[in-house]
Amino acid sequence: MTTIDTSAPSPATGAERFSGPQRIALAVLLTANFTLAVDFSILNVALPHIGHDLGFATAALQWIVTSFALCAAGFTLFFGRVADLFGRKRLFLAGVVLLGVSSLAGGLAQEPGLMLAARVGQGVATAMVTPAALSLMTTMLPEGPARSRALGLNGALMAAGFTTGAVLGGVLTGAVSWRWAFFINVVVAVAVLVVAPFVLRETPAGRRPKLDAPGAVTVTLALVALVLGIDTAGHAGWTHVGAWGPILAAAALFVIFYAVESRVAEPLVAPKLLRRRNVGWGNVAGLLAFATETSLVFLLTLYLQEILGYTAVTAGLILAVLGVGTVLGGLLAPRIIGRTDARTAIVAGFLVQAAATLPLAFVSDSRGWLVPLLIVTFVGGVANLVAIVGYAVTSTAGVPAEQQGLATGLVTMSQQVGIALGTPVMSALATGWAATLLPGLRFAIGVNAAAAVMAGILVAIFLRLPKTPG
Template identity: 35%
Template sequence: MIIAIDYNIMFVALPDIGSDLGFSAQNLQWVISAYSVAFGGFLLLGGRATDLFGRKNMFLFGLFLYAASSVLGGLATESWLLVAARVVQGLGGAFLAPATLSLVTTLFAEGTERNRALAVWGGAGGFGMVLGAILGGLLTDWFGWQAVMWVNVIAAGAAMAYGTGILPKTAKATTNGFDLPGAVVGTVASTLLVFTLVNGPEAGWGSGTTIGSLIGSLVLFALFIGIESKTAAPMMPLRLFTNRNVSVGTTITFLFMATFGAYAYFLTQYWQVVQGYSAWATGFAFLLPSGCVLIGTVAAGKLMNSYGARKTLLIALAVGFVGTAALALTMTQDSSYLVIAVPLIVLSLGQGVIFTAMFAAATTGVANEEQGIGSGIATTGQQIGGAVGLAVLIAIAAGAAGGETTDPARLTDGILVATWATAAGIALTFLATLGLKKPAAAATQVVASGEAAGDTNSVTAPAASAPASAPAPASAPAPAPAVSERV
């Protein structure tokens, strides 16, 4: 919820932050992107640290970094100080996100129980988006943009106090040691890659900085893969990618944030710059889509139990595409809120369902002792996707608007082109989702063939030879102790 609040609350406050601290139109994106660079760059380290040092410990450490950086941001009087605070906040998120997700995925058994838990987890994020939309406008209008930073101090402090008492102590992984070379090289490589993709549109894709950082990240990634393939205790076990759900699921999280996640920036520009909404009014304008995201995240658990994660994702992506295309067809400079409300409802419901289902898919078949790094890999795709999508869509919109950022008519043209580009990205995500496994169908086929042969052993024999990454058949989940017993 805290991470989701921060996401929406910062978008609403951006115009006031830009004018108060002297950001240029192009540099303003670094209030968002600095967070994304640090978050995406350190997620692998945060995920592995969660497995090695305990999920509860890393959960509390991430909250501490979040609270401390929010104090720094609330006191910032220069643009660079706020960007620095957002970097530290991103570090906190890099430890907090995989710790939170892996706590959910390890405390609840894979299948129906975990789907329900993930729906609650996703619902907390959806509620955070609603709360962030409201608080962003109210706090910015009443107390100034600094208040959107101070609210994190209160929320993170409360979560630390509550989590210390209620969360069970989690075991630390037994390993042959900590992969320090892999941790350093992998973190620097990820950070350089995100920096390249975020800074490229501003500095120019042919600039020395962009080319140098890109080459550096690719070289370091190659070195990282070499280290991970040889070390006895890799930070990121490469065999995880032999699980198709992990690799495809991470691609989905990347594309999701590059489309749905980045589009909130353009809604803020549309309402505040094109239509002249105040920060307060913009916050309430976000209330409808954020509320629909909340409904979608909660509904995702029931949908996955009925149709499975793969089919649920395909349905939700189709709904999201229809809503985004309809929004592009109805959004004009003078469109009333009621005119675009229906497309916003449709795309937001799809967005909410996808958010929960994509993480269920990406963590399926991952062993409990590796849920931290598995969650870190999936969330890395999410954060890098957000940075890439925002940078690319801003470049597309700027090109369509002729570089104009103040003229409402030209800016509307750029936003419309970015909306169509978002719809195209959602269609690409639909195609990627087709690559997820269909475990339920495979299980049914195995059972049927065993019955036809009249040999009960033939039902279990294929399962015994299946790869370790394959999820258990939905029709015969492994028995698990009650939640209270495990806690």
């Protein structure tokens, strides 16, 4: 079977432009990643309806979200390495098949057990597809403007997908049924599987090292424990044993993981890769970028519904302005990186995001705040995506092709842990700071802005870009 050549164009043909086959391949990869990003938030509004239809206890509803997040974050580093070892295209296609099957099961579910199994399947599919898709992009395109543009589009669609999921989930639940939040994925998966085998090309592999099984098991358990502890803290509080117990276990497992990786001949994550300042600090920047902005969406959702009295669907549509900002930011980021560099883009993105977030720390219970909120959230969305694209470019720069799956696995892990981390932390600050909600929201938003400032300062001081060859 003949595949379309999606290798990068030579410098003579102009590395800044995508070839026709590359555009088709990127469309397939971006569609898959956007769909998975939507899955992070599409069921949030629908949870009460799902609980009523399937017989979930109210206290158990959070497991519909948690089971997905645990698998998506916990297995992403493992599958990032699997992509390097056994083939990125193969892993991508297998993940899309799993996404389609698990989504069909979720849409047809009639009892809680099948629903939770479906969400686990979707989470594992996310951990398979996202790093595989990113590494296919980064190996298809050389470092430079074309890769930055591709990562900018991917970042824009991933961030926009998170906001779109909240809006789409409310619309589908109100207009048709929550089950269509699953059935849409089946349609997308079938479409991707029809096209992808013909347009994606695997980079020729050299010698494939053995999979570091002890490292893979240890880091997967560590990530699962970390996300479980953070998620529990968001529901039960940070003093609950179900929160700090798993977090302490995760810390111990990370120490064990580092010890294992320092001793095995072919480690899952070579310590020298993490010691690359662009990889290590780039991923810290990514984690903070996703943690701050996705948690701000949560805080503003509370503000719009609980303080200003808007419905869930209306609040979602209002926050769609932020989604538009993220798309624009993803388109602008490659230009900014091209004229400056990725480190400057990250720092500028964080500082502008902080400046746009800070006014929201002074919101009141008047609907007169709606227009200022729309303006500053739009600006903040643009800035946040500039930082996100900057970190994706930085964290994969200078990494050999045979380690790109691992590098993009780290990028994906930072994203997913950031999403899982931010909301529980901000929820605890908003609800624990004052006796009433509005002062708590103000305080949490102020801390969110301060976190963006601190992220920009840390990146400016510690992140260093690899030297370009020649």
